[in-house]
Amino acid sequence: MERVFGDPLGDWRRSCYCGEPRVSSVGEELILAGWAQGRRDHGGLIFVDLRDRSGIIQIVFNPEVSPAAHDKAKQIRSEDVLAVRGLLARRPPETINSQIATGEVELLAREVKLLNASQVPPFPIEDEAEASENTRLKYRYLDLRRPRSLSPLVLRYRMCKKIRDYLDGLGFIEIETPVLTKSTPEGARDYLVPSRIYPGRFYALPQSPQLFKQILMVGGLDRYFQIVRCFRDEDLRADRQPEFTQLDVEMSFVQPEDVFQVVEVMIGLLFKELKGIDLQRPFPRLSWEQAISRYGSDKPDLRFGLELRDFSSTFQGSQVRVFSEALAKGGVVKGIAVPGGSAFSRKELTDEFPGFVGRYGAKGLAWIKLTPEWQSPIAKFLTEQERSDILQISGARSGDIIFLLADEARVVHEALSNLRLHLGERLGLIPQEAYSLVWIVDFPLLEHDPEGRRYVSVHHPFTAPRDQDLNLLSQEPLKVRSKAYDLVLNGVEIGGGSIRIHQVSLQKQVLGLLGFSPEEAEERFGFFLEALSFGAPPHGGIAFGVDRLAMILSGARSIREVIAFPKSQRAVCLLTDAPSAVDPKQLKELGIKTILGE
RNA sequence: GGGGUCGUAGUUCAGUUGGUUAGAACGCCGGCCUGUCACGCCGGAGGUCGCGAGUUCGAGUCUCGUCGGCCCCGCCA
Numbered sequence: 001m002e003r004v005f006g007d008p009l010g011d012w013r014r015s016c017y018c019g020e021p022r023v024s025s026v027g028e029e030l031i032l033a034g035w036a037q038g039r040r041d042h043g044g045l046i047f048v049d050l051r052d053r054s055g056i057i058q059i060v061f062n063p064e065v066s067p068a069a070h071d072k073a074k075q076i077r078s079e080d081v082l083a084v085r086g087l088l089a090r091r092p093p094e095t096i097n098s099q100i101a102t103g104e105v106e107l108l109a110r111e112v113k114l115l116n117a118s119q120v121p122p123f124p125i126e127d128e129a130e131a132s133e134n135t136r137l138k139y140r141y142l143d144l145r146r147p148r149s150l151s152p153l154v155l156r157y158r159m160c161k162k163i164r165d166y167l168d169g170l171g172f173i174e175i176e177t178p179v180l181t182k183s184t185p186e187g188a189r190d191y192l193v194p195s196r197i198y199p200g201r202f203y204a205l206p207q208s209p210q211l212f213k214q215i216l217m218v219g220g221l222d223r224y225f226q227i228v229r230c231f232r233d234e235d236l237r238a239d240r241q242p243e244f245t246q247l248d249v250e251m252s253f254v255q256p257e258d259v260f261q262v263v264e265v266m267i268g269l270l271f272k273e274l275k276g277i278d279l280q281r282p283f284p285r286l287s288w289e290q291a292i293s294r295y296g297s298d299k300p301d302l303r304f305g306l307e308l309r310d311f312s313s314t315f316q317g318s319q320v321r322v323f324s325e326a327l328a329k330g331g332v333v334k335g336i337a338v339p340g341g342s343a344f345s346r347k348e349l350t351d352e353f354p355g356f357v358g359r360y361g362a363k364g365l366a367w368i369k370l371t372p373e374w375q376s377p378i379a380k381f382l383t384e385q386e387r388s389d390i391l392q393i394s395g396a397r398s399g400d401i402i403f404l405l406a407d408e409a410r411v412v413h414e415a416l417s418n419l420r421l422h423l424g425e426r427l428g429l430i431p432q433e434a435y436s437l438v439w440i441v442d443f444p445l446l447e448h449d450p451e452g453r454r455y456v457s458v459h460h461p462f463t464a465p466r467d468q469d470l471n472l473l474s475q476e477p478l479k480v481r482s483k484a485y486d487l488v489l490n491g492v493e494i495g496g497g498s499i500r501i502h503q504v505s506l507q508k509q510v511l512g513l514l515g516f517s518p519e520e521a522e523e524r525f526g527f528f529l530e531a532l533s534f535g536a537p538p539h540g541g542i543a544f545g546v547d548r549l550a551m552i553l554s555g556a557r558s559i560r561e562v563i564a565f566p567k568s569q570r571a572v573c574l575l576t577d578a579p580s581a582v583d584p585k586q587l588k589e590l591g592i593k594t595i596l597g598e
Numbered sequence: 599g600g601g602g603u604c605g606u607a608g609u610u611c612a613g614u615u616g617g618u619u620a621g622a623a624c625g626c627c628g629g630c631c632u633g634u635c636a637c638g639c640c641g642g643a644g645g646u647c648g649c650g651a652g653u654u655c656g657a658g659u660c661u662c663g664u665c666g667g668c669c670c671c672g673c674c675a
Contacts (some may be wrong), residue, residue: 041631042638045632094633102636123625124625128636131610131644132605133667134605135667207675235672330658368641459675462675545643569669
């Protein structure tokens with residue numbers, strides 16, 4: 001049986017939000033509106049909690065106050081929409097509810113309007129109630145009625161507002177760049193948008209407004225920013241959505257220090273005003289080389305120790321063949337000492353941890369328990385010298401365990417950095433209320449494509465080499481370091497940027513190193529190269545992951561919590577069911593035919 | 599593309615070694631109740647065990663496939 005309520009709102013105007021009335025307003029007649037959160041029907045008295053985004057207040061329907069309102073209130077069910085006119089009264093002392101902000105007062109209903117009926121909600125609209133993410137996202141509008149679900153979005157809004165105010169104060173100008181734009185090669189897969197006017201041609205949605213913001217610098221904007229949606233058609237993770245938001249910043253006539261200054265004050269402001277935390281400035285800096293060497297990662301979480309140690313020199317020519325052989329092939333032997341780790345079980349050591357590092361391509365994981373007589377699969381191969389080196393390099397003590405991994409450096413670092421995080425989490429070594437910020441600087445400009453035999457940009461093709469490395473560019477390009485920098489917060493890369501190339505000749509040289517023929521460069525980036533040739537100023541900037549920053553500031557475990565309508569891991573919008581099939585007429589108009597089977 | 603994990607009432611979950619009619623709590627429906635706020639009391643309805651095959655006398659339970667949520671690898675300049 002469908003319930004339909006049709007009371008018109010009429011000329012009623014809300015007095016305030018439901019969560020606002022206090023004792024100071026007792027005696028006033030108020031009109032409140034919101035959603036019914038449950039009904040406690042005592043036959044005589046009926047209590048309804050009326051809720052809006054500000055909180056809840058108790059409405060009392062008393063037949064002695066208004067028989068009509070009391071009669072109507074019998075129909076009220078969860079999530080019905082009501083407006084109530086009544087007298088704000090102080091609650092009898094013994095009925096005060098200290099759990100809610102309005103707990104000392106209640107509204108004695110004189111008249112109620114049943115504005116709209118609700119179906120029975122699929123899950124209770126209460127913070128405490130757990131519902132699966134599946135259900136929450138399908139009925140996101142119900143989920144959002146819960147403070148716990150709304151508050152990360154509110155925090156995100158406040159964050160963006162503060163960013164805008166701050167940058168505005170520094171003379172930055174927010175400029176919108178196109179969403180329908182040109183596909184550029186490299187980087188992530190593009191989302192394509194077919195052109196109706198030019199059948200067979202496509203726009204691409206921007207992976208970032210990189211070239212536009214540089215062109216704005218050529219246009220003399222001097223200080224630009226934008227909070228902008230970006231799109232990358234790649235698989236999803238807890239911290240990756242196909243559409244995400246960047247805070248994009250670009251400045252002219254600057255060095256990295258100028259960017260750091262603007263950013264550090266901004267991040268400091270956000271922590272101060274949103275979390276009440278005073279961050280130490282300047283933020284520490286680690287060279288890329290140091291970060292990789294000590295943590296195995298270019299986005300190290302510095303909230304805890306377990307640093308990587310290098311045992312390569314110890315095991316040159318060692319009897320431990322997996323080590324010496326890896327070294328002979330140019331690899332490394334590195335490890336982590338875990339305090340108290342000799343308590344790990346055999347199952348953990350033979351299944352769990354080796355399986356874990358296996359995900360990153362490691363073929364095994366050696367371990368040494370520092371019990372009185374060392375317990376280890378490799379113990380019998382170790383010389384006295386090796387034992388003493390291991391103790392000295394690892395700094396480990398009795399009761400600790402040392403994990404050792406030998407392979408090519410890339411695999412060792414990848415596996416150990418993740419093992420480090422895994423152990424840190426598992427052993428509770430990560431202080432949950434701590435925030436560690438670090439700049440990673442001096443990235444290499446180029447690296448070898450893991451598959452092909454070509455160079456690829458570590459940052460992006462428009463990143464400037466360091467001035468003192470320019471002469472290496474033609475001879476030893478892999479040794480060239482760049483003017484790129486990342487900002488890492490608790491092991492999450494929240495921002496990255498660089499000083500850009502502003503001279504067309506250098507830009508062409510770098511594109512050449514990346515394997516673009518002059519013709520390809522012209523076809524793909526001609527418009528940009530031409531812009532550089534008309535007096536581009538030295539410039540640089542940075543882009544932040546707004547979702548990730550909001551996620552960390554709100555303590556969320558996934559960026560879906562700070563996005564109103566996120567996609568599922570299979571890139572589906574569970575609310576609308578997008579993506580979906582389209583009318584064949586639409587395809588025809590676009591000159592598109594699908595080639596999928598029936 | 600690959601690995602892991604979960605999928606049972608509206609919701610959150612339990613369900614033994616494969617064995618009678620698949621349970622609980624909350625929610626929902628009806629009745630009673632004037633101080634509740636997780637209201638209470640009495641009664642009731644509600645299930646394609648994600649879907650499809652297979653094994654078996656017999657499948658929620660075992661096998662295979664498939665779909666979906668989540669986590670991860672690959673991917674993400």
